[in-house]
Amino acid sequence: MRKLIAFFRRFRVFLVFLILQIIALTTYTSVMSFPRTKFLNSANAFVGQLLTWERNVVKYLYLDEANIELQEKNIALENQLPHNFISIDQKTAIINDTIRMLSFERTNATVINSSHTFRNNYFTINAGTERGVQRKMGVVSNEGVVGIVYDVSKHYALVKSILTEDINISAYIEGINSFGIIKYNGENPKIVSLTGISNDIQIQLGSEVKTRGSGGYFPQGIAIGKIVSIEPIEGEPRWEIGVQLNQDMRSLRYVYVINNILQLELEELEKDIEQLQ
Amino acid sequence: MNIIVKNILRILILIFAQGLIFGQLPFGFGIHPMIYPLAIVLLPFDTRPVWLLIIAFFIGLSVDFFMNTFGLHASAAVFAAFLRPAIFRRFAPRDDYDLLKEPTASEWGYLWFTKVSASIILFHHFWFFILEYFKFSAWKEIITSTILSSLISLIIFILLQVFFFKKPKSI
Numbered sequence A: 001m002r003k004l005i006a007f008f009r010r011f012r013v014f015l016v017f018l019i020l021q022i023i024a025l026t027t028y029t030s031v032m033s034f035p036r037t038k039f040l041n042s043a044n045a046f047v048g049q050l051l052t053w054e055r056n057v058v059k060y061l062y063l064d065e066a067n068i069e070l071q072e073k074n075i076a077l078e079n080q081l082p083h084n085f086i087s088i089d090q091k092t093a094i095i096n097d098t099i100r101m102l103s104f105e106r107t108n109a110t111v112i113n114s115s116h117t118f119r120n121n122y123f124t125i126n127a128g129t130e131r132g133v134q135r136k137m138g139v140v141s142n143e144g145v146v147g148i149v150y151d152v153s154k155h156y157a158l159v160k161s162i163l164t165e166d167i168n169i170s171a172y173i174e175g176i177n178s179f180g181i182i183k184y185n186g187e188n189p190k191i192v193s194l195t196g197i198s199n200d201i202q203i204q205l206g207s208e209v210k211t212r213g214s215g216g217y218f219p220q221g222i223a224i225g226k227i228v229s230i231e232p233i234e235g236e237p238r239w240e241i242g243v244q245l246n247q248d249m250r251s252l253r254y255v256y257v258i259n260n261i262l263q264l265e266l267e268e269l270e271k272d273i274e275q276l277q
Numbered sequence B: 001m002n003i004i005v006k007n008i009l010r011i012l013i014l015i016f017a018q019g020l021i022f023g024q025l026p027f028g029f030g031i032h033p034m035i036y037p038l039a040i041v042l043l044p045f046d047t048r049p050v051w052l053l054i055i056a057f058f059i060g061l062s063v064d065f066f067m068n069t070f071g072l073h074a075s076a077a078v079f080a081a082f083l084r085p086a087i088f089r090r091f092a093p094r095d096d097y098d099l100l101k102e103p104t105a106s107e108w109g110y111l112w113f114t115k116v117s118a119s120i121i122l123f124h125h126f127w128f129f130i131l132e133y134f135k136f137s138a139w140k141e142i143i144t145s146t147i148l149s150s151l152i153s154l155i156i157f158i159l160l161q162v163f164f165f166k167k168p169k170s171i
Helices: A001-009 A010-031 A045-078 A264-271 B001-024 B038-040 B048-068 B070-092 B110-133 B135-163
Strands: A104-114 A122-127 A136-141 A146-154 A157-161 A169-173 A179-183 A190-199 A208-211 A223-232 A238-245 A254-260
Touching: A001 A010, A010 B048, A045 B001, A045 B048, A136 A264, A157 A208, A169 A190, A190 A223, A223 B038, A223 B135, A254 A264, A254 B048, B001 B038, B001 B048, B038 B048, B038 B070, B038 B135, B048 B070, B070 B110
Parallel strands: none
Antiparallel strands: A104 A122, A104 A254, A122 A157, A136 A146, A136 A254, A146 A157, A169 A179, A169 A208, A179 A190, A190 A238, A208 A223, A223 A238
16 A cells, blocks of 8 residues: 555656546547537537637727628629619519518627638637527538537637538538538648549539538528639549639638528438337 | 745736737647746746645646546646656756756856756647547657647747746846
8 A cells, every 4th residue: 555655656757647638638538539528618508708808809800801702692692682682574463472482590600710721620609599599500601611519618619620630511612413412621721621522523623612502501602602622532533533622711701500491301301210220 | 936826826817818918819730829827937936746636636637628628628727747856866966956047048048947947848838739639640740749839838938938937146
């Protein structure tokens, strides 16, 4: 017994080191599966408040950019208004459209903390459960897809950015319609890769990549980026495709959280797929 | 000022500076400067190694709160604190340290400070990026990130020493 105590006394520094490393690394690695790290992120109220103050100071530096972006969006929307269109056929009557049904709702939010230099990047937005944000909702900006909500608190939400290794957003190439999965390899925050496209498919540089809408996180056809490189993978019949993101993740400020009203229905229907296979 | 109060204040300032300023700067090229290891370097000489580890753990954890890294900074900070006694011993002056003085550049010379903090930064950053990439095939990124970030961190450390840790007037 005395020897045991002597042993612990002798190695106590190393033991404490070991224990602290184990605590730190288990919280870090448990992020990969859905975590119990409920409080260890910046959706936490205190840090969220501090970061909001910081953003309040910094946001005036970006007003110009934000204004231009909003103007462009406004123009695009205004062009779609009915009073901009002249009716060619004078005899048709206006029919109240009941064929279409609202499926995706958007909530606006501001990014208050973000990173892009890591291998796995997250950012925090100032909308939480109080404004209807929930886990696994898609997040887009004016330019394109930026991430998926990962965790929420009352006033803030933590978003898994598209610059995350296991983001796995399902996407298709405009014009060819073959689909693959978006991943991030941690090298360049402007480029993500589109994996899983067979190399017997002809692909052109500059084609647009859009969301496929599987899983119900995003509506179909939201832009992600443009193809900038196509290379064969050695030993595999697949292309390695580099996609330049439309949204520069290094200057992300204003985003929309997408709520799919029909999400439950979709999940209910698709939950049996695994058993059927 | 009381040495404990002084250290706590310094730790808090460095954590906030890391979370609100240095963590938010877009450097690119995989550069990610970290200044909070300075708080670990500047803890008093006679801090017990176990306390060193525990303090470092909480510093790292606080930075994790800001950066959404879930324990990565905590792990790297604990590793740096674990190595600190050995590194200090390695670079000790001939007649050993005067425990009453603080481990700053103005007390022990810029050469000593650069050597000590460069080794702590290097080990800290290397541990951090290895865990972040966690892939043998990414060794190029790990090495470039470590070297570039370490350089920037070291420069920031020295600048902080020049501006904020002036030599107290000798009587």
